Amino acid sequence: MREVQVWKFGGTSLGSGERIRRVAGLIAEGLRSRDLVVVCSAMGDTTDQLMAAADAAAKGDSQTATAVVRAIQEEHLKACGEAVEDAQVRREVERFVISRTEELEKVVTSASLLKEVTERTRDLIASFGERLSTRIVWGALRSMGVDAVYLEGFEAGIVTDDSFGSANPLMPLTAQLIRERVGGLLAQGKVPVVTGYIAATRDGIITTLGRGGSDYTATLIAYSLDAKEVWLWTDVDGMMSADPRVVSTARVLRRISYDEAVEMAYFGAKGLQIRTLLPAKEKGILIRIRNTFNPESEGTIIGDSTDREMGVTKAVLFTRNVSMLTVKGDVLRGGVLSARVLAVLERLGVVPLMISQSVSSSSISIVLPRQVTDLVVRGLERDVITELGGGELEVERDVAAVAVIGEGMKGTPGVASRVFTAVASKGINVRMIAQGSSELNISFVVKERDVEEAVRAVHAAFIA
Numbered sequence: 001m002r003e004v005q006v007w008k009f010g011g012t013s014l015g016s017g018e019r020i021r022r023v024a025g026l027i028a029e030g031l032r033s034r035d036l037v038v039v040c041s042a043m044g045d046t047t048d049q050l051m052a053a054a055d056a057a058a059k060g061d062s063q064t065a066t067a068v069v070r071a072i073q074e075e076h077l078k079a080c081g082e083a084v085e086d087a088q089v090r091r092e093v094e095r096f097v098i099s100r101t102e103e104l105e106k107v108v109t110s111a112s113l114l115k116e117v118t119e120r121t122r123d124l125i126a127s128f129g130e131r132l133s134t135r136i137v138w139g140a141l142r143s144m145g146v147d148a149v150y151l152e153g154f155e156a157g158i159v160t161d162d163s164f165g166s167a168n169p170l171m172p173l174t175a176q177l178i179r180e181r182v183g184g185l186l187a188q189g190k191v192p193v194v195t196g197y198i199a200a201t202r203d204g205i206i207t208t209l210g211r212g213g214s215d216y217t218a219t220l221i222a223y224s225l226d227a228k229e230v231w232l233w234t235d236v237d238g239m240m241s242a243d244p245r246v247v248s249t250a251r252v253l254r255r256i257s258y259d260e261a262v263e264m265a266y267f268g269a270k271g272l273q274i275r276t277l278l279p280a281k282e283k284g285i286l287i288r289i290r291n292t293f294n295p296e297s298e299g300t301i302i303g304d305s306t307d308r309e310m311g312v313t314k315a316v317l318f319t320r321n322v323s324m325l326t327v328k329g330d331v332l333r334g335g336v337l338s339a340r341v342l343a344v345l346e347r348l349g350v351v352p353l354m355i356s357q358s359v360s361s362s363s364i365s366i367v368l369p370r371q372v373t374d375l376v377v378r379g380l381e382r383d384v385i386t387e388l389g390g391g392e393l394e395v396e397r398d399v400a401a402v403a404v405i406g407e408g409m410k411g412t413p414g415v416a417s418r419v420f421t422a423v424a425s426k427g428i429n430v431r432m433i434a435q436g437s438s439e440l441n442i443s444f445v446v447k448e449r450d451v452e453e454a455v456r457a458v459h460a461a462f463i464a
Contacts, residue, residue: 004186004227005030008039008196008218012235013292014133015044017082023233024083024140026295027191031146035186037221038148039196040137041214042129043079046072053108054117054125062112066105073101076132084139093139097132104128119164123198123208130195130214138193148191153217154200156192157181157224158209162201166210169199169220178224186225194221212273219287223279229286237291238300239269242316246452247459253300253314255307257407260314261287263441266353267317267403277302306407312415313406313462316455320400322353323373324432324445327384328363329391336388338364344379348372353401354434354443365432367401367445399431400451403443404458410439420444422461423454 007030009023020043030036042050049068056064076097084090107125111117117125131152141148157177160167185192196214199207209216215232222230239261242250256264258281265272280287280302287302306314329337338357341364345352354367368376377395385391409415416435419442423430432445446454 002033002035003229004035004037004225005229005231006037006039006218006222006225006227007231007233008214009041009137009233009292010214010235011041011044011046011133013233014040014042014137017079017136019292020079020083020133020136020140023137023292024144024146026233026292027141028144028146031191036191037182037186037225037227038137038141038191038193039214039218039221040130040134040193041196043076043133043136046075046129046133047126050125050129051122053104054111054122057108057111058115058117060112060115062109065108065112069101069105069108072104072128072132073097076101076136080136080139083136084143086139086143089139089142093135096135100128100131100135120162120205123164123167124206126208127195127198127206130197134193134195141191141193146191147189148193149185151182151192151194153195153198154204154206155181156194156221158199158217158220159202160199160207160209162205162207164207167199167201167207169209170202174220175224178221182221183225210275212276215273215276219276219279219285222285223283226283227285229288230280231288231290233290233292235291235293236270236289237294237297238289239264239272239302239315241314241463242455242459243318246318247316247456249459249463251463252297253307254298255301255303255305256314257304257306258302259440260306260405260407261302263403263405264315264317267401267405268319269315269317311406311462312408312412313404314408315405316402316459316463317405318400318402318451318455319353320448320451321370322367322399322401322445323370324365324367324396324399325373325376325380326363326365326394326396327380327391328394329384329388337362337384337391340384340388341366341380344376344383347383348375348379350376354432354445356432356434367399367432370397373397396431398448399445400448401443401445402451402454402458403441404462405441406462407440409442416442418461419458422457426450426453426457428454428457 053068138150196217238252290299
């Protein structure tokens with residue numbers, strides 16, 4: 001039996017008919033030495049267009065919503081014409097595109113009349129992007145003589161709860177169905193071509209898997225089939241040691257561990273979501289990040305081990321879109337203070353990026369996504385400052401968080417000293433420091449105006 005791999009292609013890789021034809025060629029070449037399951041994202045910026053249509057419908061603007069849908073139809077028909085050479089197959093795909101976009105138009109028109117788009121309806125609207133792109137990829141493969149079978153996510157076996165917008169797969173039911181359906185097709189020598197991102201409840205109601213959902217689809221399928229590897233095809237050569245727009249000497253990371261990848265995903269590394277990594281880590285499935293437009297590049301491998309030759313640290317990442325909140329209170333009430341602050345975050349469903357507490361427990365600082373700052377401030381003022389009868393809340397919105405990540409930091413003395421010496425050498429003041437017990441990540445906060453200089457300084461000290 002040949003090795004089974006799951007290949008997922010992102011929206012940029014499928015951004016036009018010409019690109020889809022290139023992808024089909026890569027798949028046909030790959031099938032010479034392995035069995036493949038193919039997972040597809042929506043084409044280009046289709047998902048953004050679909051959400052724009054949903055937003056217009058919610059305002060009752062059926063004209064705009066309908067215009068967006070018709071533009072999507074035109075774009076996909078054009079891509080079909082470029083990607084699918086066989087005339088009979090092309091007509092079949094064109095009929096599919098027209099039928100699905102007409103269905104979509106009915107959905108947005110109905111929503112416009114109601115001036116309401118529920119999360120359930122939004123998931124339904126979002127699902128059309130992957131359906132259309134995947135069908136065109138299927139057509140391109142059929143034109144090349146590949147015995148491809150088109151499957152929507154729920155047809156492949158992905159069953160979820162009804163948490164619309166970011167649904168959770170029901171395991172082991174999903175694993176069982178994928179083994180039966182997708183595994184059965186592989187046993188027949190066929191190539192399953194699966195829509196990423198979308199699934200359904202037990203009752204067949206369409207759901208989506210949230211941000212990075214197509215990658216998650218790929219690792220769920222790999223997990224269920226005990227596949228050896230998942231290849232995430234994108235538009236970059238792999239994971240980078242820093243944002244190349246900020247650090248000109250940033251390198252491609254040839255090999256990183258699952259734990260390093262999780263830390264990088266937490267800090268927003270492009271193309272990584274934590275949920276994507278977990279099924280692969282549980283079964284030791286390798287993840288390769290490859291460049292569709294430069295397939296000769298080795299890319300990045302994510303697995304059990306890391307590349308020790310790169311040194312103590314692997315990457316220096318940062319995020320601007322954060323705020324830092326510091327709550328100060330009576331020393332005697334310190335334990336109550338931190339408990340109250342964390343309770344507010346739990347009630348509001350907000351997960352902080354970083355937490356730091358003073359030794360006396362009389363103050364606690366948290367770093368949050370900037371968009372939830374006002375929500376959390378109101379909660380803290382009501383449930384902590386007012387109820388405890390005192391205290392102080394400081395809010396800093398002009399900050400950024402930096403993370404220094406690497407397996408090599410475990411047990412290595414002097415890493416933190418080198419980090420902060422590098423930052424201090426540039427005259428940058430550190431506002432907050434946090435380090436997890438895993439020793440994989442040293443994080444700190446600086447003013448937003450200083451963040452790029454701080455990243456360059458730390459990268460030069462450890463990597464460049």
